[in-house]
Amino acid sequence: MKIDRIEIGEVAIPLRTPFQTASRTVDAVHNILIRIVTDDGTAGYGEAPPTALITGETKASIREAIMQYIAPSIIGMEIFDLDTIMQRMHASIVNNTSAKAAVDMALYDLYAKKLSQPLYKVLGGAKRKIETAQTISDKPVDERVRDSLQAVQDGFSILNVSVGRNGIKDVESLLAIRKAVGPGIRIRVEANQSWNPQEAVRIISMMEDQGVQTELVEQPVKAHDLAGLKFVTQHVQTPIVADESAFSVKDALHIIQNQSADLINIKLMKTGGIHEALKICTVAETYGVDCMIGCMLESKISVSAAAHLAAAKNCITMVDLIGPSFYKIEAYEGGPLFTGGTIKLGDANGIGINAFPKAHFKKLGIVK
Numbered sequence: 001m002k003i004d005r006i007e008i009g010e011v012a013i014p015l016r017t018p019f020q021t022a023s024r025t026v027d028a029v030h031n032i033l034i035r036i037v038t039d040d041g042t043a044g045y046g047e048a049p050p051t052a053l054i055t056g057e058t059k060a061s062i063r064e065a066i067m068q069y070i071a072p073s074i075i076g077m078e079i080f081d082l083d084t085i086m087q088r089m090h091a092s093i094v095n096n097t098s099a100k101a102a103v104d105m106a107l108y109d110l111y112a113k114k115l116s117q118p119l120y121k122v123l124g125g126a127k128r129k130i131e132t133a134q135t136i137s138d139k140p141v142d143e144r145v146r147d148s149l150q151a152v153q154d155g156f157s158i159l160n161v162s163v164g165r166n167g168i169k170d171v172e173s174l175l176a177i178r179k180a181v182g183p184g185i186r187i188r189v190e191a192n193q194s195w196n197p198q199e200a201v202r203i204i205s206m207m208e209d210q211g212v213q214t215e216l217v218e219q220p221v222k223a224h225d226l227a228g229l230k231f232v233t234q235h236v237q238t239p240i241v242a243d244e245s246a247f248s249v250k251d252a253l254h255i256i257q258n259q260s261a262d263l264i265n266i267k268l269m270k271t272g273g274i275h276e277a278l279k280i281c282t283v284a285e286t287y288g289v290d291c292m293i294g295c296m297l298e299s300k301i302s303v304s305a306a307a308h309l310a311a312a313k314n315c316i317t318m319v320d321l322i323g324p325s326f327y328k329i330e331a332y333e334g335g336p337l338f339t340g341g342t343i344k345l346g347d348a349n350g351i352g353i354n355a356f357p358k359a360h361f362k363k364l365g366i367v368k
Helices: 059-074 082-092 097-114 141-153 169-181 197-210 226-235 249-257 274-287 300-312
Strands: 003-020 025-038 043-048 129-131 134-136 158-162 186-190 214-218 240-242 263-266 291-293 316-319 337-339 342-344 361-367
Touching: 003 059, 025 059, 025 097, 043 097, 043 300, 059 082, 059 097, 059 361, 082 097, 082 274, 097 274, 097 300, 129 300, 134 141, 141 158, 141 169, 158 169, 169 186, 169 197, 197 214, 197 226, 226 240, 226 249, 240 249, 249 263, 249 274, 263 274, 274 291, 274 300, 291 300, 300 316
Parallel strands: 134 158, 158 186, 186 214, 214 240, 240 263, 263 291, 291 316
Antiparallel strands: 003 025, 003 361, 025 043, 129 342, 337 342
């Protein structure tokens, strides 16, 4: 059973409301999709969002990386020789982690389908249900409070609040959200690399002193500033999560060994897919460090792949996967079921998706 061809397309899915962080505002996802087809006609699906500010990739670069470098390196290979396929893929081009993630998850989807099992079971897990946070965009206070109350009404008990544009004033927003939703809702803070180390300590300490009751803070300082990340971790009580600082297993190992952060946020678009994400899980398990799993602005293919990984690994104790509630349309059939803050994994083989979207999709090319 060999890889016969890789088909590439693009999907555009409008969001219900603009997604706003300290670094960008987005009103629709425009992502690259792929389908890997074997010589017996079985297909696996993958996805890559262009997130230039984080991974350095654009739609054009993702497409070219797959068509010109990754696909030629693995066409004709036996699907069950997964480790060698991954070696060839990662050797075919440096970086380009989102392009690699799309191919990786499509291969794992195929692998699980060939074993006639859901992907989370193939990865060693048995959990059928996980709980995710809802993202609250960086908006004026009244809008953030409104969005938070709506999220709670929609069934979310965890809020991931984006901050960073307003410095200390963000504490006022967080306090307003806390007052509105009450003490039973868990609040996480996504700082998006917005602060310097001293500013981060000052703001997080203020959150602690004023009773925001923040569960954690993600990436308070610039991705490259590991010394600053460690400084923040050592000077606040709130757990600190390394996000953009942790792309690879080497990054995660360095952060864990140097105690630069309390948790690692795994994103398939940073790691280059499930294969490398599993290595980070192994390192985290070895050192007794918990992980979060998150995503970029992705549609249901790659979010489903991440959900399967979260359901398979006990070291992933926190989930932040943007679900269909963010999108104006449901572009796919199948995959995990998103109901409020609950993601339910089904019994369908692979990741559970078996077709490209019917709407808002165009084909871009094929490699044989």
